[in-house]
Amino acid sequence: MKKVSVFIVDDHYMVVEGIRSLLQNEKDIEWSGHATNGSSCRAFLKQHQPDVILMDINLPDISGIDLCKEIKEKYPRVMILGLSTFNQFSYIEKMMNNGASGYVIKNAGKEELLEAIITVNNGKNYLSDEVSQTLRKPEASGILLTRREKEILLLIAEGKTNIEISRQLFISVNTVDTHRKNLLLKFESKNIASLVRKAAQLELI
């Protein structure tokens, strides 16, 4: 069986070093290299395409979420594993929506990391129990938001007014207002302040 080549993008030297150390003696894994930011990652990919990229969400020059999308558009055969300190719903969701095949938290052990790499290399998705549990979290808290509602919740939390949101999404102010009202209902909040706080506590924003 051919070795799986792994490339890592993470600005935290200690994490890169840790993963290198974890993987270096694995016979099925080939260390392809690493980058500490988005642009050097792009430069590397022009020369080589690894099988799997481990990608941190927080990079100095670009969000790992955007970089993920960009890479999947150019090199769809490269599998991407999100990598982050945070087991946070919004991050995981965005990475998966942007084409990532899995998501691993940095406290994962060697076995989990290996399993994740092998799994996504075989074209399947990998989410650890912990992560997929987090993906189900909004249900657990009893608040199920639609795609549009999540989108609008984010914009509200950024401080956008209804009119600004309506322009940005090319919909009527009335529609934005309706979504806003539905959000207030779902969060059992009587105003935006308490809504934003609850959303922040559920780590939805």
Added chain:
Amino acid sequence: MKKVSVFIVDDHYMVVEGIRSLLQNEKDIEWSGHATNGSSCRAFLKQHQPDVILMDINLPDISGIDLCKEIKEKYPRVMILGLSTFNQFSYIEKMMNNGASGYVIKNAGKEELLEAIITVNNGKNYLSDEVSQTLRKPEASGILLTRREKEILLLIAEGKTNIEISRQLFISVNTVDTHRKNLLLKFESKNIASLVRKAAQLELI
């Protein structure tokens, strides 16, 4: 010269592995062990006292900030180096106030880490340029609120209206309104949604 024994407390396995890998061939350093949470760290310290502890700020069972204080009270001779993903004023400040001798960001390289360990082991403080730069501008990350403003911020985030707040605090609605305006100014927010989000992200509410 006696080797410096180093113990690490971090719940991120990959970081522990990375640091171990970085330090394992250093002749001046002795790997003392690691813990992934506060309680196993306490248990270890009852048996052995390393020269230096590398301590993550975000631990599952206790904040590294509190743990730092606790350890320095019991074992003042143990030197503590804060370790975090974040170059954030409030964290650095709290760690140093609780007895840490230094603070290292996880993207630090081998040389910096070594220098930090050696320096704090000699009883001196170590702050990287990056970190001490952050410490010099408190306004950058920390918004200074007055007592009353904090109080009112909390009530706003709970969804109270100005009138409700005024009744609760036995002050005029106008006063509450003024505080609200000042909060918006200080947070550079144009409405409550963005204010609450920023406050939540700074963990003020």
Added chain:
DNA sequence: ATACCCATCCCCTTTTTCGATGATTTTTAT
């Protein structure tokens, strides 16, 4: 003593949100 910050209070106008309903079209799921 004299600035300075804080907390308090007041007025005004414009903009936005909230609350209550109703309805149509588009998507999604079974």
Added chain:
DNA sequence: ATAAAAATCATCGAAAAAGGGGATGGGTAT
């Protein structure tokens, strides 16, 4: 294919917040 869910648009009035002024005492630190 059909039913359910989501997204869309709308009107109305009341309430609240945003944005702009200005003003008064009470500590407190130099």
